[in-house]
Amino acid sequence: MPEVCKYINLIAAIGLFASWLFPFYIQQPFLWIFFVSYILDICLTKRYADFHWTKDKLVFVVFIAFFFIVPVCQLFLGNGFSEHFFKSAIEKHLPFLAFGIIGLLGLNPAIKLRYIGYTMVFISCCCILYLLFCKIGINTFIHAENKSIMFRDARVLYLTHHMKANLFFNISLLFSFYIIIRRSILLPARILTGILTLPIIYILLITEGRTGFVTAIILLGSFFIYLLWKFNYKILFVGIPCIMAGAVFFTMHHERISSTFDDPRMVQWNIGMEMVHEHPMGYGAQQGRVIYADKVFASDLDLTWFTTELPDPEDRYLLHPHNEFLEATINYGIIGGLIFLSIFLIPLLTTQKERAFYVTLFLFIVGTQFFFDVFDNVPSLSLAMGLCLWMRCPWID
Numbered sequence: 001m002p003e004v005c006k007y008i009n010l011i012a013a014i015g016l017f018a019s020w021l022f023p024f025y026i027q028q029p030f031l032w033i034f035f036v037s038y039i040l041d042i043c044l045t046k047r048y049a050d051f052h053w054t055k056d057k058l059v060f061v062v063f064i065a066f067f068f069i070v071p072v073c074q075l076f077l078g079n080g081f082s083e084h085f086f087k088s089a090i091e092k093h094l095p096f097l098a099f100g101i102i103g104l105l106g107l108n109p110a111i112k113l114r115y116i117g118y119t120m121v122f123i124s125c126c127c128i129l130y131l132l133f134c135k136i137g138i139n140t141f142i143h144a145e146n147k148s149i150m151f152r153d154a155r156v157l158y159l160t161h162h163m164k165a166n167l168f169f170n171i172s173l174l175f176s177f178y179i180i181i182r183r184s185i186l187l188p189a190r191i192l193t194g195i196l197t198l199p200i201i202y203i204l205l206i207t208e209g210r211t212g213f214v215t216a217i218i219l220l221g222s223f224f225i226y227l228l229w230k231f232n233y234k235i236l237f238v239g240i241p242c243i244m245a246g247a248v249f250f251t252m253h254h255e256r257i258s259s260t261f262d263d264p265r266m267v268q269w270n271i272g273m274e275m276v277h278e279h280p281m282g283y284g285a286q287q288g289r290v291i292y293a294d295k296v297f298a299s300d301l302d303l304t305w306f307t308t309e310l311p312d313p314e315d316r317y318l319l320h321p322h323n324e325f326l327e328a329t330i331n332y333g334i335i336g337g338l339i340f341l342s343i344f345l346i347p348l349l350t351t352q353k354e355r356a357f358y359v360t361l362f363l364f365i366v367g368t369q370f371f372f373d374v375f376d377n378v379p380s381l382s383l384a385m386g387l388c389l390w391m392r393c394p395w396i397d
Contacts, residue, residue, distance in 0.1 A: 002044040009037035010110045018119045020379050021127065021160060021168045027381075035098060041108055048105050056391055059346045063100030063384060066339050067093045070285060073332045077284045085317075089285035089331070092375040095384035107392045114185060116389060117175030118193070124172040125196040127159060128203050148206045163373050166212025167382060169200050170219060170365045176200070177223050178358060184396070211372050215365055222361060265322045265372065267301050272321035275330050282333030292330060293319040324370035324378070343383070351391055359390050 012034035019027040042048055070089050131154045132138055144150045155165055176197040180190050204216035275283070275292060283291055293316045297303065310318065321327050329337030344367045351359045366383045 002041065005037050005041040005044060006108055006110045009034060009041050009108045010115070012037055013108070013111050014115055014119050016381070016385065017116050018123050020381055021123065021164065038102065038108065042105060051105060055350045056347070056352060057104055058350055059343060059387065059391070060100045060103030062339060062342050062346060063096040063103065066336075066343065067097035067100065069332050069336050069339060073282055073336065074284050074286075077282070077287070083286040085286040085289050086284075092380050095379075095381045099384040099388040103388045103392055107388065109394055111389070111393055113175070113389060113393045113395075114179055114182075117172075117179045118189075120168070120172040121176050121179075121193055121196050121200070124169050124200050127165075128199045131155060131158060132199075148208050151203065151206065152208050161377065162207060162209035162212060163369060163377050164379075166204065166207055166209045166215070167365065167369050167378055169204055170212060170215050171362070171382070171386065172200055173197065173204070173216065173219055174358065174361055174365060177219075181226075211368055215368050218364070219361060226357065264301060267299060268296065268321050269323060269326060271295050271299060272323065272326040272330055276326070276334070276337075280334050282329070282331055282336055285331050288327070288331035289317055289320070292321060293317045318376075320374045320376060322372055322374065324374045327374050343387075347387065347391060352395070354395055355390060359387070362386055362390050 012030050015030035016027065016034055019030055070086070070093050074086055131151065132141055135154045135158055136150060141147060141150060152162065155162070159165060176193055179185055179193045180197075182190075201216070201220070204212060207213050207216075272292065275288075275295065282288065296319050297316055306315075306319070310316075321330065325337060325341060328340040332339075344363050347359050347363060348356075366378075366386065369378050370383075
């Protein structure tokens with residue numbers, strides 16, 4: 001029975017990472033199977049009895065604190081527990097409670113990073129090729145003047161928006177690096193992974209999403225610097241300037257980079273920072289979103305696009321500051337903002353040395369996304385489960 005639970009839990013974990021690119025109803029069965037099988041596995045094997053404290057577990061204590069700050073803040077501010085936005089916030093924070101506990105007690109040892117890596121690279125490649133060959137048509141795509149817009153339209157229609165897709169692709173890219181570099185993995189598997197990664201790199205380099213594009217450029221640059229350092233660190237003196245020059249060249253030729261500094265997000269961030277200044281202890285999950293939306297509509301920001309797409313007056317409360325660090329501070333005060341920020345800082349100081357390169361890059365990928373978006377669009381599961389995997393999965397295959 002323990003062996004059965006262990007492998008069911010492994011399959012569910014693979015399914016979780018493979019499915020969060022798609023609608024939630026596809027992911028939901030894997031969530032239930034994963035957590036039920038984990039509870040059964042840890043009870044049957046009594047792994048909880050082997051608990052011992054290590055400094056890299058501190059971040060999982062912060063995970064749990066970040067979950068409980070939602071009801072604590074709601075209680076402290078005297079708000080009710082039945083409002084829509086409170087329930088929504090609890091749901092978004094649940095992965096931090098779940099994987100905080102799992103990070104402390106230990107993952108199923110059958111879960112390997114390379115299994116998740118193979119799955120994510122394969123799913124990313126299949127989605128890209130499906131859109132290119134089955135929905136756009138490869139000949140049409142090859143001869144298109146603006147391939148970026150053509151792929152964007154197909155991706156939005158048949159898959160998802162650019163923030164979620166590019167996050168998935170960039171995390172797949174990181175897993176691909178992990179597989180390709182590790183000599184303990186069979187060479188054919190590493191070569192095949194490299195081949196499947198090529199479409200992912202291409203799509204990230206032509207994406208209209210600035211965050212996903214810049215993240216991919218920095219990931220590729222970090223990968224080449226790492227390879228140079230492993231091969232001969234003396235080459236770095238020549239290699240780093242060349243890689244940086246190439247990264248700047250590609251970045252400056254992205255058609256949307258020039259519009260970064262007049263982005264509407266600047267106005268939205270200013271409104272959010274004013275709210276923090278006015279109420280540093282936070283507004284709560286309910287009032288934070290409502291007050292923020294009202295202030296945005298009272299500003300000079302052009303919201304024609306929003307009211308056209310979402311004409312119901314209640315839709316205005318879907319607005320958010322496009323920065324999870326800022327939204328956490330608006331809702332839960334400076335303390336809440338610092339707790340969320342510490343999720344990204346503590347692992348840099350506590351993670352094991354051999355994991356540090358990948359943990360740092362993973363936090364960079366997700367942290368960059370959250371700097372421009374929030375849990376409404378970027379799944380909290382991607383941060384909670386991803387960090388748990390990179391920090392707690394067995395490192396030696």
